[in-house]
Amino acid sequence: MATMQQVAERAGVSIATVSFVVNGTKHVTDETRARVEAAMRDLGYARHHAASALARGRTNILALLYPALESDLSGSGVQFFTGAAERARERGYTLVLWPARNDAGEIAELTATGLVDGVVLMEVQLDDPRVDLLRASTTPFALIGRTADPSGTAWVDIDFEATVDDAVDRLVALGHRAIAYVEGEPDGRSSPHGGAARAHAAYLAAAARHGFAPRLLACAGDAGAGRSLASRLVDEGSDATALVVVNEHAAPGILAELAQRGRTIPADLSVLSIGTSPGAADPALARMPSPGAELGRLGVDAVIDRIENPDRPLPQTLIPCGPPEGDSLGPAPRPAG
Amino acid sequence: MATMQQVAERAGVSIATVSFVVNGTKHVTDETRARVEAAMRDLGYARHHAASALARGRTNILALLYPALESDLSGSGVQFFTGAAERARERGYTLVLWPARNDAGEIAELTATGLVDGVVLMEVQLDDPRVDLLRASTTPFALIGRTADPSGTAWVDIDFEATVDDAVDRLVALGHRAIAYVEGEPDGRSSPHGGAARAHAAYLAAAARHGFAPRLLACAGDAGAGRSLASRLVDEGSDATALVVVNEHAAPGILAELAQRGRTIPADLSVLSIGTSPGAADPALARMPSPGAELGRLGVDAVIDRIENPDRPLPQTLIPCGPPEGDSLGPAPRPAG
DNA sequence: CTTCATTGGTAAAGCGCTTAAATGGAGTAT
DNA sequence: ATACTCCATTTAAGCGCTTTACCAATGAAG
Numbered sequence: 001m002a003t004m005q006q007v008a009e010r011a012g013v014s015i016a017t018v019s020f021v022v023n024g025t026k027h028v029t030d031e032t033r034a035r036v037e038a039a040m041r042d043l044g045y046a047r048h049h050a051a052s053a054l055a056r057g058r059t060n061i062l063a064l065l066y067p068a069l070e071s072d073l074s075g076s077g078v079q080f081f082t083g084a085a086e087r088a089r090e091r092g093y094t095l096v097l098w099p100a101r102n103d104a105g106e107i108a109e110l111t112a113t114g115l116v117d118g119v120v121l122m123e124v125q126l127d128d129p130r131v132d133l134l135r136a137s138t139t140p141f142a143l144i145g146r147t148a149d150p151s152g153t154a155w156v157d158i159d160f161e162a163t164v165d166d167a168v169d170r171l172v173a174l175g176h177r178a179i180a181y182v183e184g185e186p187d188g189r190s191s192p193h194g195g196a197a198r199a200h201a202a203y204l205a206a207a208a209r210h211g212f213a214p215r216l217l218a219c220a221g222d223a224g225a226g227r228s229l230a231s232r233l234v235d236e237g238s239d240a241t242a243l244v245v246v247n248e249h250a251a252p253g254i255l256a257e258l259a260q261r262g263r264t265i266p267a268d269l270s271v272l273s274i275g276t277s278p279g280a281a282d283p284a285l286a287r288m289p290s291p292g293a294e295l296g297r298l299g300v301d302a303v304i305d306r307i308e309n310p311d312r313p314l315p316q317t318l319i320p321c322g323p324p325e326g327d328s329l330g331p332a333p334r335p336a337g
Numbered sequence: 338m339a340t341m342q343q344v345a346e347r348a349g350v351s352i353a354t355v356s357f358v359v360n361g362t363k364h365v366t367d368e369t370r371a372r373v374e375a376a377m378r379d380l381g382y383a384r385h386h387a388a389s390a391l392a393r394g395r396t397n398i399l400a401l402l403y404p405a406l407e408s409d410l411s412g413s414g415v416q417f418f419t420g421a422a423e424r425a426r427e428r429g430y431t432l433v434l435w436p437a438r439n440d441a442g443e444i445a446e447l448t449a450t451g452l453v454d455g456v457v458l459m460e461v462q463l464d465d466p467r468v469d470l471l472r473a474s475t476t477p478f479a480l481i482g483r484t485a486d487p488s489g490t491a492w493v494d495i496d497f498e499a500t501v502d503d504a505v506d507r508l509v510a511l512g513h514r515a516i517a518y519v520e521g522e523p524d525g526r527s528s529p530h531g532g533a534a535r536a537h538a539a540y541l542a543a544a545a546r547h548g549f550a551p552r553l554l555a556c557a558g559d560a561g562a563g564r565s566l567a568s569r570l571v572d573e574g575s576d577a578t579a580l581v582v583v584n585e586h587a588a589p590g591i592l593a594e595l596a597q598r599g600r601t602i603p604a605d606l607s608v609l610s611i612g613t614s615p616g617a618a619d620p621a622l623a624r625m626p627s628p629g630a631e632l633g634r635l636g637v638d639a640v641i642d643r644i645e646n647p648d649r650p651l652p653q654t655l656i657p658c659g660p661p662e663g664d665s666l667g668p669a670p671r672p673a674g
Numbered sequence: 675c676t677t678c679a680t681t682g683g684t685a686a687a688g689c690g691c692t693t694a695a696a697t698g699g700a701g702t703a704t
Numbered sequence: 705a706t707a708c709t710c711c712a713t714t715t716a717a718g719c720g721c722t723t724t725a726c727c728a729a730t731g732a733a734g
Contacts, residue, residue: 004721025723029681029682049452051387052720099432253619282589341691387689389692678731687725702707704705
């Protein structure tokens with residue numbers, strides 16, 4: 001509640017000097033600095049954010065934009081947020097999670113009012129209207145994920161191609177040839193998520209490379225849908241010996257239902273989930289953890305880079321998921337007979 | 338990027354008039370208003386947040402404070418956040434998720450710099466240092482959850498007593514008498530979560546009321562720990578016919594392991610999880626969903642109330658979890674013999 | 675002893691907006 | 705006409721901080 005003016009009076013210096021010691025903007029004698037610091041302590045001074053933002057034209061706030069209702073920020077989203085918030089803090093910024101619909105109004109408000117210095121955009125779709133809005137604004141931004149044409153934007157993305165390749169290669173090395181792929185269901189509303197599309201393509205490519213027939217499956221993104229899918233597989237007598245799952249929330253359901261329907265995992269069937277969050281996951285499920293925290297850190301680095309050094313080349317980085325952890329992975333079963 | 342001054346010039350009015358139409362602060366002729374609005378549209382005017390905050394002494398920003406690393410904001414936390422963000426928007430505020438350690442510095446920074454008008458605090462512990470910090474500040478705040486002595490603070494909380502009572506009553510009505518209680522493990526670091534403590538007490542009371550011996554179990558908050566606990570129950574030949582679980586993240590593991598170990602759910606054993614988020618949960622698990630979104634809305638209402646009408650009595654509200662949904666609930670098995 | 679950097683510090687002009695108080699013009703009443 | 709009231713609009717004083725000149729003092733160089 002104390003103002004800089006009051007600190008200045010108490011320390012017997014001008015308000016400018018106080019500003020210099022607060023910000024370290026200009027050299028100040030040790031002796032004066034000490035007086036000022038004492039005064040600040042005595043009065044419990046804290047710089048008024050709005051005032052300083054107005055004067056500097058900078059807020060040192062970064063927004064992490066995430067689609068308000070559509071996504072639920074669980075799993076890897078949280079890792080991401082945490083990593084991003086920490087890095088922001090390290091670099092002198094505050095990161096706030098900003099729930100925004102795809103709606104033009106909210107993004108415009110965010111960028112036009114000067115409330116934030118930069119934006120990190122999550123859950124980027126191949127054709128994302130929010131990116132166009134950001135492009136139209138003067139606010140620096142970075143994407144987590146990529147649009148169809150990612151040139152001209154700063155982005156950080158999971159290397160789904162490499163990860164799916166890695167997953168398939170490992171399964172093949174374990175003797176699997178009947179490797180099915182489980183993805184999410186397009187929701188019809190929004191343009192597909194870039195990662196999903198790229199992972200899908202990578203699976204097809206890997207199948208071609210290894211010479212096995214692709215088996216594409218899809219289900220909605222929840223445990224119940226995963227269970228139904230697993231049921232269907234069992235009922236239909238699927239001969240797949242391995243499942244690569246790119247559907248974070250369905251994976252536990254799939255595994256649970258398979259176990260319940262009498263499949264021994266991984267002796268009968270291997271299940272490998274890709275892009276799932278690390279952390280408190282069920283260890284029974286093998287997953288290649290998405291590099292959530294690292295993604296967050298790099299995303300924040302990317303925006304700050306845009307803010308502070310607009311002339312540098314655009315940061316564009318790919319990070320693969322980590323190696324598999326968990327128990328649902330094993331050698332292909334010997335063919336019966 | 339356009340300033341109010343520019344709008345004023347273009348509309349041929351004074352800057353004050355522009356302010357009046359932007360904020361609806363004072364009556365303005367339809368004709369002038371039209372001119373001003375046209376000018377705003379032409380120039381793409383948006384009010385500069387910092388400037389207006391400085392002049393008004395209000396930011397219209399609310400912080401939702403959540404413990405940065407300890408909690409993971411999954412499950413019900415997300416519901417909560419979404420509900421809160423929407424209500425804030427309805428009432429003309431922006432809600433941002435603010436990751437803060439329990440650390441005095443971050444909370445002080447938040448309140449002292451005037452960056453936010455109010456704070457909603459999540460995951461309140463029985464003895465919570467953050468509450469003391471907020472009390473010491475002049476920033477209005479509301480708690481989600483309660484401290485040991487909740488008088489003198491505005492709060493909204495899940496009615497764990499009522500919910501546990503309800504759960505036990507339902508199980509008793511289904512014929513269960515051997516009803517065990519699974520809670521989280523105290524982590525040693527922080528003071529216990531108020532809800533956990535109150536739910537625990539309510540279970541003991543319900544057991545006494547119904548005249549059965551309480552069976553207390555605990556495990557860490559992840560699927561793996563849930564699995565271990567379930568294993569232990571099976572190995573030890575527990576005769577419990579029902580489990581009341583107040584451990585959101587362990588519950589799926591418990592259920593999965595029981596099924597895997599050959600228990601038929603709910604024929605052999607009923608499992609009822611309390612306070613779990615609604616939404617994409619596994620339908621196989623019966624749960625009494627926590628009123629996340631409603632809690633969020635009321636929490637926001639409570640702070641705004643403190644901000645705008647500091648003289649009103651402190652809002653203090655309890656909301657029970659909803660009725661059970663999901664399949665792991667059934668009548669008690671007939672005793673063998 | 676002048677000249678000129680250098681250095682620590684101050685004065686003051688904003689940043690873009692809000693708002694209390696002042697202005698001036700139209701309308702009513704006297 | 706004069707006085708008075710209303711009402712839409714303007715004037716101008718901040719809000720608390722940053723930052724560019726500018727100044728005075730000190731010391732080194734000539």
